[in-house]
Amino acid sequence: MAEAETSGANPTKKPGRLYCKAVFTGYKRGLRNQHENTALLKIDGVLRMNETEFYLGKRCAYVYKARNKTACPGHKNASRIRVIWGKITRSHGNSGAVRAKFRKNLPSTAMGRRVRVMLYPSRV
16 A cells, blocks of 8 residues: 555656746837837736836846857757846836846847746845
């Protein structure tokens, strides 16, 4: 009986997500001009401006696949996966959107695509 319990006890679990999902909705803009150096993100589950306070200062990453493989530091094999890193700077509007600045401006092809909002650095 003990033999049956050990064989089915907790198979190796996949580790959980350490980031929140967000969508790149567009650039900061006025009526006529848009500013590509500031991206607008809509974070899943954030619906009010006061809920965005937790995410201020958090790192965010746009992960995408490029055409060519390049060497990655710390890995032995070349990879097509690239990352553009950024930081959430402030809230935007009353419905839970946030502004983020990335090291390189996000490409316009990234609109509507997934951005990862990391849960660090912690301000607690």
